[in-house]
Amino acid sequence: MPPEPRLPEVERGTEVFAVDPLTVRVHFEVDYIHSLKQDTPFFHGLARRKLLGSHCAKCGYKFATPRVQCMYCGGPTQWFELPLVGRVHSWTVCYFAAQEFLKEVPFTLVLVEFDGVDTLFLSRLVGVERPEVRIGLKIKAKFRRKATWSVRDIYFVRAD
Amino acid sequence: MRPVYVIAGGITKFAKAHADKDFRLMVKEALDYALGDLGGKLTVAEIDGSVISYFSDHFTYQLKAGAMVQDFVGLCPKPHVRIEGGGATGGLCFQQAWESVASGRYEVAAAMGFETMSHVETAKGNEFIALASDTNFDFPVGGYYNGYYAMMVVRHMHEFGTTEEQLARIAVKNHNNACHNPYAQEHLALTLEDVLRSEYIAWPLKRHDICVMSDGAAVCILASEKAAKKFCANPIRIAGIGAGSDCMRFADRPHGPVPLLPHEKKSDYSSNLKYPGVHSFRAGRMAAMAAYKMAGIDHPLEDLDIIELHDAYSSSELQTYEDLGLCKYGGGGRFIEEGHSTLQGELPVNPSGGLLACGHPVGATGLMQAVTTLWQLQHSIPKHFGNDRLQVKQAKRGLIHSHAGTGTYVTVTILERP
Numbered sequence: 001m002p003p004e005p006r007l008p009e010v011e012r013g014t015e016v017f018a019v020d021p022l023t024v025r026v027h028f029e030v031d032y033i034h035s036l037k038q039d040t041p042f043f044h045g046l047a048r049r050k051l052l053g054s055h056c057a058k059c060g061y062k063f064a065t066p067r068v069q070c071m072y073c074g075g076p077t078q079w080f081e082l083p084l085v086g087r088v089h090s091w092t093v094c095y096f097a098a099q100e101f102l103k104e105v106p107f108t109l110v111l112v113e114f115d116g117v118d119t120l121f122l123s124r125l126v127g128v129e130r131p132e133v134r135i136g137l138k139i140k141a142k143f144r145r146k147a148t149w150s151v152r153d154i155y156f157v158r159a160d
Numbered sequence: 161m162r163p164v165y166v167i168a169g170g171i172t173k174f175a176k177a178h179a180d181k182d183f184r185l186m187v188k189e190a191l192d193y194a195l196g197d198l199g200g201k202l203t204v205a206e207i208d209g210s211v212i213s214y215f216s217d218h219f220t221y222q223l224k225a226g227a228m229v230q231d232f233v234g235l236c237p238k239p240h241v242r243i244e245g246g247g248a249t250g251g252l253c254f255q256q257a258w259e260s261v262a263s264g265r266y267e268v269a270a271a272m273g274f275e276t277m278s279h280v281e282t283a284k285g286n287e288f289i290a291l292a293s294d295t296n297f298d299f300p301v302g303g304y305y306n307g308y309y310a311m312m313v314v315r316h317m318h319e320f321g322t323t324e325e326q327l328a329r330i331a332v333k334n335h336n337n338a339c340h341n342p343y344a345q346e347h348l349a350l351t352l353e354d355v356l357r358s359e360y361i362a363w364p365l366k367r368h369d370i371c372v373m374s375d376g377a378a379v380c381i382l383a384s385e386k387a388a389k390k391f392c393a394n395p396i397r398i399a400g401i402g403a404g405s406d407c408m409r410f411a412d413r414p415h416g417p418v419p420l421l422p423h424e425k426k427s428d429y430s431s432n433l434k435y436p437g438v439h440s441f442r443a444g445r446m447a448a449m450a451a452y453k454m455a456g457i458d459h460p461l462e463d464l465d466i467i468e469l470h471d472a473y474s475s476s477e478l479q480t481y482e483d484l485g486l487c488k489y490g491g492g493g494r495f496i497e498e499g500h501s502t503l504q505g506e507l508p509v510n511p512s513g514g515l516l517a518c519g520h521p522v523g524a525t526g527l528m529q530a531v532t533t534l535w536q537l538q539h540s541i542p543k544h545f546g547n548d549r550l551q552v553k554q555a556k557r558g559l560i561h562s563h564a565g566t567g568t569y570v571t572v573t574i575l576e577r578p
Contacts, residue, residue: 021180026221039296065297065411090318090438092310093363094302098287101302109307111411111438120411120438124301130363135318151300 038068041079046153049143051082053117064114064121082114082121084141085159089113089120091133108133110156124155161262165388165395166575167381168202169531170194174345174376174519177278183214183225184232186377187272191233194379202381202391208266209239213253213273214523215246218288220279229272246292247472249273250378250526251562251571257382258398258573267387271530274377275521285373292565294409305472306370308410308566310362313475316439317364320490322478324364328355329496330474331368331516337503338513340549343528345374345519369474374519378527380534396537399557400455400574404446410438410566419445421485422458428488435489441567444483448572451559452485455574460485461500461507464574465555466536468529470563471514477501480561481509484572503550511536511550526562526571533558537577 015025036043045052054063054077056070063077070077089111097105108125110133125139138159147153170193172178172186181189195202212226222228226242245252250273257271277285290304298308316322332352338344348354350368358367388395407413415434419442420426429435436442448460457463467484471477478492486507487495495501501509512518512532515525535541537558541551555577562571 028221036296063412065409067412071407071412090311090315092307092314093360094304094307094310095359095363096286096306096361097283097302098290098299098304099281099283100287101304102283104302107302109302109311111311118415119413122298122301122303122409122411135314151297 039066042066043149043153045079046143046151047147047149051084051121051141051154052079053082054078055080062117062119064112064117064119082117086112086114086139088125088133088135088137088139090135091125093130093133110139112139112156125157126155127157162264163385164258164261164398165383165385165392166398166530166534167383167388167392167395168194168197169378169380169534170197171343171528171531172377173343174374174521174524174528176345176372176374178375183220183274183276183377184229186375187229187274187379188233190377190379191270191272194381198391202268204234207235207238207268207270207381209260210235210270210272211243211253211257211260212240213243213249213271213527214275215244215249216275216288216522218291219275219277219285229274233272235270245569246564247470247520247522248526248562248564248569248571249523250528251560251573252403252526252569253523254380254526254530254560254573255401255403255571257380258401261382261384267384269382271380271382271527272377273523273527275523276375277373277521278375282373298409306362306365309473309475310365312410312438312479312566313364313473315437316475316479319433319439320493322493324356325352326493326496327364327369327474327478328352330471330477331355333496333502334471334510334514334516335368337511337550338517340545340547341513341518342545344513344517345372346513346517348517365473365475371472371515371520374521376519376521376524376528378524378531380527380530394538395578396534397576397578398573399576400451400457400572402447402450402452402454402572403570404443404450405569406436406441406443406567408565408568413437413442418489419449421449421452421460423485424488433489440479440489441483441563441570443567443570444480444561444563444572447561447570448484451572451574455576457574464507464557464559466511466533466552466558467507467509467561468512468514468533468558469509469561470525471510471516472520472563474516476563477509477514480563484559484561508552511552526560529560529562530573530575533560533575537575
């Protein structure tokens with residue numbers, strides 16, 4: 001006679017935080033195959049030590065953070081090179097962070113403004129702590145030697 | 161669009177974690193409370209449809225949670241839709257429910273919102289919320305909401321001279337109000353010293369300048385005039401609806417002129433003021449403009465009696481005073497210093513304690529504001545809170561304000577006692 005059908009027993013038990021109410025560990029993990037699509041040239045630019053923004057030829061608007069379509073006139077934008085010096089438009093020092101970045105605290109975030117460009121660029125300011133960090137501080141871009149192919153390939157330091 | 165009324169509400173006390181109630185049970189309890197408030201005259205059978213709101217599918221393993229709520233509370237086979245809009249999820253839910261009745265589609269609609277944030281640690285929670293910012297440009301540099309709001313207030317301080325102490329006064333006001341609100345998560349009678357000495361999270365925001373993550377649910381029942389008269393002795397009318405939006409990335413916001421409210425003049429603002437930049441919320445101003453127009457409000461400070469606004473950060477409350485036109489842009493710091501928004505002031509803001517002290521279970525928050533404002537305008541706060549400390553006397557017109565992202569969506573709704 002064939003054996004009765006059965007589910008196999010598990011080798012590893014469930015991790016239990018509490019029995020009442022019953023509280024157990026449930027694990028979830030994802031790896032994405034993430035394409036940067038139309039923004040790809042920006043990331044190639046970083047690897048070539050260039051900071052690219054988007055310029056709308058029709059209305060003249062210059063975006064410091066890429067968007068391939070102009071949100072004012074609806075037409076396509078062109079890539080242009082941003083200057084590699086700018087000023088702090090605003091800043092903060094993060095003493096806590098999202099889990100992924102907790103090991104990097106404290107770190108300084110800045111919104112960078114550039115001459116002749118209408119909008120701003122969010123980045124890290126390295127080597128400047130409170131109380132030196134201030135609005136108007138002149139800063140310059142630096143690029144990682146080894147590209148990570150992310151916006152983390154650029155960061156800023158004091159320009160003077 | 162025909163008139164719509166709010167006839168009842170219920171809130172499940174916001175808490176760091178509800179150990180024994182899942183999201184479905186929290187919503188059911190809030191719904192049962194609302195139906196109980198109507199003395200059993202309205203039952204689930206008379207609800208024509210619902211709008212269900214929760215923000216994040218990341219906080220719990222379960223997707224399509226709205227559908228699970230609908231069946232658990234006994235509303236199947238009626239229609240429902242899930243609304244999501246970041247921090248404004250509750251406010252958007254309320255407005256969607258308004259639309260469903262105003263259009264004639266439903267006679268009675270249930271707006272039900274919840275969030276369970278206790279299934280993950282705080283830093284992970286912050287990470288999930290941060291994924292609601294640009295994940296290619298902002299999140300990867302360590303951007304997250306405490307950081308974004310900090311950068312916005314740093315600019316506000318630069319433009320207008322706003323101080324850390326002014327922010328702290330707001331935290332003190334809201335936390336002390338909440339001591340009399342049994343539904344609030346926190347009951348801390350904080351002093352100015354307590355707030356100013358709390359640890360920095362992202363400069364200049366300190367621990368007590370920031371709301372906490374919570375588990376909670378809230379429900380509002382909305383009805384047509386005919387249904388409101390049938391089921392409720394003191395329905396409150398929805399008099400104004402407005403909403404607005406702005407760029408997801410705050411770096412992209414324009415630098416232009418201020419869109420003026422009817423009581424403002426162009427000469428109120430220097431031509432050097434570049435608006436909204438990162439210091440103010442254009443979405444909030446647009447939402448206020450539309451809601452005030454619909455409700456016939458020309459002087460918000462005089463015309464409104466009570467406000468529940470989205471103070472995820474003490475700085476957001478200060479900035480929102482300005483977006484709502486309670487004072488000019490730049491005047492928010494003085495507004496709190498002069499005491500206008502305290503319980504004793506001419507226009508109490510966040511008498512419930514706001515998000516700072518009640519907590520911010522994202523999908524429920526905007527509805528919690530609607531429920532407490534309903535009770536304020538019905539003059540039934542003493543009945544529901546067990547004390548009358550927070551009842552704004554003779555309140556006739558209230559405003560609720562729900563806000564998402566870095567000011568990416570904002571809803572403003574005006575409620576009025578007929």
